[in-house]
Amino acid sequence: MEALKQELKENIIEQLNLEDFNVEDIADGDTLFGDGLGLDSIDALELIVMLDKDYGIKLTDPKEGKTVFSSIEVLATYITEHRKK
Template sequence: METLKTELKENIIEQLNLEEFTVEDIADNDALFGEGLGLDSIDALELIVMLDKDYGIKLTDPLEGKEIFKSIEVLATYITANRKK
């Protein structure tokens, strides 16, 4: 799962143009929204597209997304359990 976490960090930095961050800057349990990386609702949409494109996971429930996007740790666990690709 460590490889997946690193891959997620790299993808998030690239997809959301977070040039000020490196993989090492993002701890597995850092919040992705608010106090952590400071992502917003537009970023959430980008993450939803990334889940579909890269892992074959379609999110349709916004509340589910809110839970899944808490941290890299939570996101990686969800992907491991639900990935289609």
């Protein structure tokens, strides 16, 4: 699970061009949107594409997405339980 969290942090920084962040700046429990990393709805779409492409997970319910993207910890757990790749 720790390797997956590390991979997610790296992928999020790369995919979203978060040049001001490095992996060590992102705690597992940090919120991804709002006061945490400050991601927005466009970033959410990019994360949805990343989940589909990298892990074979298709998110279609916006409410589910809001929960899944609450933190790295929650996202890693969700991927572990639902990954297709």
